[in-house]
Amino acid sequence: MKLTLKIWRQKNAKSKGKFVIYKMENVSPEMSFLEMLDALNKKLVETGDEPVAFEHDCREGICGSCGMYINGHPHGPVPAVTTCLLSMRYFSDGDTITIEPWRALPFPVIKDLIVDRSAMDKIQIAGGFISVNTGAAPEANSILVQKKNAEDAFDSAICIGCGACVAACKNASAMLFVSAKISQYALLPQGRVEAKDRVRAMVEKMDELGFGNCSNTGACEAECPKQIKLTNIARLKREYYKAY
Amino acid sequence: MDKVLFSSVSKKFVMALAGLFLILFLPVHLAINFMLLKSDPGPFNKAAHFMATFPLIRIIEILLVSALLIHISYGIYIQIKNWMARPVGYAIGIKTKTSFFSKFMIWTGASVFTFLVIHFSNFYFIRLGFVKGNPDDFYSVAHELFRIPAYNYIYLLCFILLGLHLYHAISSAFQTLGLNHRFWTPVVKVFAWIYAIAIPAGFAVISITIWQFR
Amino acid sequence: MAVQIENTQYMEKLNAKIPDGPLALKWTNYKNSVKLVNPANKRKIDIIVVGTGVAGAAASSSLGELGYNVKTFSYHDSPRRAHAVASQGGVNAAKNYQNDGDSVYRLFIDMIKGGDYRSREANVYRAAEVSNQVIDHFAALGVPFARDYGGTLNTRSFGGVQVSRTFYAKGQTGQQCLLASYASLNRQIKKGTVTMYPRREMLDLVVIDGRARGIITRNLITGETERHSAHAVVLATGGYGTIFYLSTLAVNSNATAAWKAYKKGAFFANPSFVQIHPTSIPQMNEFQAKLTLMSESLRNDGRIWVPKTKADKRPPNEIPEEERDYYLERRYPAFGNLVPRDIASRAAKERCDAGYGVGPTGLAVYLDFRDSLNKQGKKAIEGKYGNLFEMYRTITGTDPYSEPMRIYPAGHYTMGGLWVDYELMTTIPGLYAIGEANFSDHGANRLGASSLMQIAADGYFILPVTIGNYLADQIRVPGIKAEGPEFEEAEKSVADRLDKLISISGKQTAASFHRRLGKIMWDFCGMTRNEKGLLKALELIKDLRDEFWKDLRVPGSLNDLNQELEKAARIADFLELADLLVTDALNRKESCGAHFREEYQTPDGEALRNDADYTYVAAWEYAGEGKPHILNREPLRFEEAEMKVRSYK
Ligand SMILES: Cc1cc2nc3c(=O)[nH]c(=O)nc-3n(C[C@H](O)[C@H](O)[C@H](O)COP(=O)(O)OP(=O)(O)OC[C@H]3O[C@@H](n4cnc5c(N)ncnc54)[C@H](O)[C@@H]3O)c2cc1C
Numbered sequence A: 001m002k003l004t005l006k007i008w009r010q011k012n013a014k015s016k017g018k019f020v021i022y023k024m025e026n027v028s029p030e031m032s033f034l035e036m037l038d039a040l041n042k043k044l045v046e047t048g049d050e051p052v053a054f055e056h057d058c059r060e061g062i063c064g065s066c067g068m069y070i071n072g073h074p075h076g077p078v079p080a081v082t083t084c085l086l087s088m089r090y091f092s093d094g095d096t097i098t099i100e101p102w103r104a105l106p107f108p109v110i111k112d113l114i115v116d117r118s119a120m121d122k123i124q125i126a127g128g129f130i131s132v133n134t135g136a137a138p139e140a141n142s143i144l145v146q147k148k149n150a151e152d153a154f155d156s157a158i159c160i161g162c163g164a165c166v167a168a169c170k171n172a173s174a175m176l177f178v179s180a181k182i183s184q185y186a187l188l189p190q191g192r193v194e195a196k197d198r199v200r201a202m203v204e205k206m207d208e209l210g211f212g213n214c215s216n217t218g219a220c221e222a223e224c225p226k227q228i229k230l231t232n233i234a235r236l237k238r239e240y241y242k243a244y
Numbered sequence B: 001m002d003k004v005l006f007s008s009v010s011k012k013f014v015m016a017l018a019g020l021f022l023i024l025f026l027p028v029h030l031a032i033n034f035m036l037l038k039s040d041p042g043p044f045n046k047a048a049h050f051m052a053t054f055p056l057i058r059i060i061e062i063l064l065v066s067a068l069l070i071h072i073s074y075g076i077y078i079q080i081k082n083w084m085a086r087p088v089g090y091a092i093g094i095k096t097k098t099s100f101f102s103k104f105m106i107w108t109g110a111s112v113f114t115f116l117v118i119h120f121s122n123f124y125f126i127r128l129g130f131v132k133g134n135p136d137d138f139y140s141v142a143h144e145l146f147r148i149p150a151y152n153y154i155y156l157l158c159f160i161l162l163g164l165h166l167y168h169a170i171s172s173a174f175q176t177l178g179l180n181h182r183f184w185t186p187v188v189k190v191f192a193w194i195y196a197i198a199i200p201a202g203f204a205v206i207s208i209t210i211w212q213f214r
Numbered sequence C: 001m002a003v004q005i006e007n008t009q010y011m012e013k014l015n016a017k018i019p020d021g022p023l024a025l026k027w028t029n030y031k032n033s034v035k036l037v038n039p040a041n042k043r044k045i046d047i048i049v050v051g052t053g054v055a056g057a058a059a060s061s062s063l064g065e066l067g068y069n070v071k072t073f074s075y076h077d078s079p080r081r082a083h084a085v086a087s088q089g090g091v092n093a094a095k096n097y098q099n100d101g102d103s104v105y106r107l108f109i110d111m112i113k114g115g116d117y118r119s120r121e122a123n124v125y126r127a128a129e130v131s132n133q134v135i136d137h138f139a140a141l142g143v144p145f146a147r148d149y150g151g152t153l154n155t156r157s158f159g160g161v162q163v164s165r166t167f168y169a170k171g172q173t174g175q176q177c178l179l180a181s182y183a184s185l186n187r188q189i190k191k192g193t194v195t196m197y198p199r200r201e202m203l204d205l206v207v208i209d210g211r212a213r214g215i216i217t218r219n220l221i222t223g224e225t226e227r228h229s230a231h232a233v234v235l236a237t238g239g240y241g242t243i244f245y246l247s248t249l250a251v252n253s254n255a256t257a258a259w260k261a262y263k264k265g266a267f268f269a270n271p272s273f274v275q276i277h278p279t280s281i282p283q284m285n286e287f288q289a290k291l292t293l294m295s296e297s298l299r300n301d302g303r304i305w306v307p308k309t310k311a312d313k314r315p316p317n318e319i320p321e322e323e324r325d326y327y328l329e330r331r332y333p334a335f336g337n338l339v340p341r342d343i344a345s346r347a348a349k350e351r352c353d354a355g356y357g358v359g360p361t362g363l364a365v366y367l368d369f370r371d372s373l374n375k376q377g378k379k380a381i382e383g384k385y386g387n388l389f390e391m392y393r394t395i396t397g398t399d400p401y402s403e404p405m406r407i408y409p410a411g412h413y414t415m416g417g418l419w420v421d422y423e424l425m426t427t428i429p430g431l432y433a434i435g436e437a438n439f440s441d442h443g444a445n446r447l448g449a450s451s452l453m454q455i456a457a458d459g460y461f462i463l464p465v466t467i468g469n470y471l472a473d474q475i476r477v478p479g480i481k482a483e484g485p486e487f488e489e490a491e492k493s494v495a496d497r498l499d500k501l502i503s504i505s506g507k508q509t510a511a512s513f514h515r516r517l518g519k520i521m522w523d524f525c526g527m528t529r530n531e532k533g534l535l536k537a538l539e540l541i542k543d544l545r546d547e548f549w550k551d552l553r554v555p556g557s558l559n560d561l562n563q564e565l566e567k568a569a570r571i572a573d574f575l576e577l578a579d580l581l582v583t584d585a586l587n588r589k590e591s592c593g594a595h596f597r598e599e600y601q602t603p604d605g606e607a608l609r610n611d612a613d614y615t616y617v618a619a620w621e622y623a624g625e626g627k628p629h630i631l632n633r634e635p636l637r638f639e640e641a642e643m644k645v646r647s648y649k
């Protein structure tokens, strides 16, 4: 199929960016979205241009590296997939596809479609852990966890830190991302011990970094490739109130 | 401690509480307003007088006004911060299908605010003496106002917008308070629909009846 | 470089330092006698850790907890993205929670046998021994492992073994283990014991007076080359399976760090031991950048078959039962679809090469769930494999509930890697290699779910102890400064090489060279190898390398984010490593584990080991640009495990 791509190009953090239009031919519906961009980049390099910079690694939806804003949706129009797993089957011949980087104050653009997501690490550094030194752990089965709680904790723990929730939120809020970690630990007895310190520290860091507040709009949940639920945010709030 | 009071979570907590407090008050206000439909101004004026003088109600009134002020100021503050969180926007707006009205809370809220200014200048400020009028006969003031078609249109429009504000506000407030439940959250959503329609409809019935039939 | 020379002089370099005593007590004895560094001195010692996979993150956090000054590097934007995040199936431990007769000893024997007797007994035993601590630690760190109703941990069975010892968190065990390690790393970053340097690629090792003293990195945002110094350097840089271009690995995984260490004097062990995983989604288009793994656990309920007639183009559901060849069940009645990975992969290749393959390319076999679906119902299957089925549907667009999956083998894991002794130290004093980056404990073939176990054991429990033995003698060495001729020389060579890459100004992209290299490796040094093919590969690799340095095109500039440059530098190293890999495959004139030389097989096509001549670790030594690699042998002795012919029939 033939496609028109409208891609945000920006040389580096300091320069101003603009959209550049590229025509693509012979795009196979079997390709993934990133393979389609690989094909574009091959063409660009061979004709002496700089390829479009974008982040990617595992290409199977687990590392959270990839992420671009495609036609008004983080990770594109198909729900519950990352950009790397987005198949070109979902586009049709003649489509124009507009590709932009994540937009948020704490996510400055580094180059083209690559943004700096270290703010998400900073929130995790503030408190996203359980304080156990190597060697200090008790026998694994001495900590019993209700099956249901273990499963719910898992459902929260599978967040891949891609930032699509921030990108989709009208307020660029990171609440879903933060609440996923808070929930995972809140649901496990191992995590309860320092639950109060954790939620205080993580919320404080999130605010400090300039993420917006939560309006309970639910765009995050709708765009999250791992289907992290809004119930996590309610749990974060409960944990926060309990902490004071 | 100051960090706690002004954290994103706390601010919304306070806003939600203040908002829910206002939500509790609206049916009371509506009930009193229904007395406007009686041909005898007595009960309404008595109720209004009672509301204006009974000490406990005075305390609640102060609470209400402060709740309103807190809600508004936090609302505006949060909104500005939210706008600042995305200095460079998208060329193609966010197309995610979500709770529609949640995106316009500041605008529906602002219209409610405009209305409240008019409303207060009509009644509250009379009592305070800022605006001329008879503070002992709000019944007549109301009836006169409702006979002005333009006032009616604004009144109706504002109540529709209030309804839209409240529809998202109610379920949102519960979520903000951390109350999210497999069974109860959908119930709250239904309640929000009913409330968001019933309250504006109630006020509208009164104003339209007076406008058209009295 | 086709020739190789043998080294007898430097045998002392290959001292594996295996502690004395009976196998089961070696680790305890070692810990009892290892030198310690007192807490006040630890603060004065700097350690560089390269890599933030489970191995690197675990080592960084544990060393930080001990009080060392740790500097941790990764080319990723965040430590959480390291490739270990993609491991699916689980992590092994000898807990025997199922009461099915498991023990440390059995896990040890399974690994030794699975590795086809080409691993070091003492190391394997220690990995098995530490496995229980690994599970305790992960559970304490909040990994949401699967649980039973009573709240205890659940396990499942995994290919090639008869006990149920694999702990798992659905199909995302690696993600959960990595995120737990990332969290403990974060805790140390917050405490200030670890400094994290993300988006830095290590491009050279600095060796001063024979000891590893630092690294040269490129800042991937600004393009600057930077010097970092320390008392010791730990490489936790993962495997090099991406040398095949198409593999199940994250596409940026590469061999650069290990290769630079090799060129600075670290020996590279068994490079040709590469595991080809039998069940990945086949290639679908020419631009494909990677192959997606469908977890081994699927073989518990799926049956593998091809049509009995060649080039049968009928849709699978129209092929009647009697016209299907369940070739694994036919050839290996005892283990059936659950034979180890190397055997399943070769059998699939054999069928496809014989013309029975399915799908548009003929390079695929069916993995069919029809019978299990009929027997257990859709719900049960969904409960076990829901996310894998979903992933298959997302990628291929066909529904595995109604049509069999198409699968084909793909490069997956490298058992080979930097040679290390019992202390995980390479042949360069002060340089350690942990995780998949070392030649590890998996011999010639790794059993499922034992990598997470080994990389966590290395990082959390082994290296933090053994490194003290070296550092105890380093306490009087004042803080190492990033200066002097060695740093200058290393930094200059990095800058020169990058400069050279960017100024070739040819016509072809780095990726196109990678794709061609991958094809050579896959065709001649993949699932099966033979002398003729390997010799041809050596020539092809050399030609490709020459072409690369003449016709590569890297656009953009040196001092900017430049992904093409990053790729080119990695592929330049792959082109060198490929040569060593093939040389090693040529040298090993036997078939063992994943290394299958067609010349050495039994009449019915099974691997034929040559224990008399090849019971050794081939540790290769760099001899200089253009010179043949030097072979050093570490003989393997099996005192506990009895050497048997692996049979799964
Ligand atoms: C699809 C798949 C599924 C798997 N499933 C399982 C399973 O179920 N169970 C199991 O036990 N094993 C499994 N494995 C194997 C396991 O995932 C790997 O062995 C493991 O990831 C290796 O981890 P590591 O910590 O050694 O290195 P990696 O996780 O590969 O990390 C390498 C790190 O080094 C950094 N790095 C590398 N080079 C440089 C450089 N030059 N400069 C700076 N930084 C550098 C990277 O940024 C990264 O942080 C699977 C593998 C694959 C591919």
Ligand code: HEM
Pocket: A213, A214, A215, A216, B012, B013, B015, B016, B018, B019, B020, B022, B023, B071, B072, B075, B076, B078, B079, B105, B106, B108, B109, B110, B112, B113, B165, B166, B168, B169, B170, B172, B173, B174, B176
């Ligand atoms: C009778 C009057 C009002 C009532 C009953 C009311 C009620 C509420 C409630 C309950 C919420 C939900 C809070 C939460 O989710 O935590 C809310 C949200 C909001 N209200 Fe009001 N409100 C009223 C008037 C106003 C006014 C006058 C304004 C502003 C000018 C306003 C602005 C907002 C905004 C911006 C939000 C959304 C905040 C966010 O989600 O980030 N409201 N309102």
Ligand code: SF4
Pocket: A158, A159, A160, A161, A162, A163, A164, A165, A166, A176, A177, A180, A220, A223, A224, A225, A226, A227, A228
């Ligand atoms: S919550 Fe979802 S959208 Fe947000 S970072 Fe995690 S996986 Fe991505």
Ligand code: FES
Pocket: A055, A056, A057, A058, A059, A060, A061, A062, A063, A064, A065, A066, A067, A082, A083, A084, A085
């Ligand atoms: S590349 Fe890893 S999630 Fe997309």
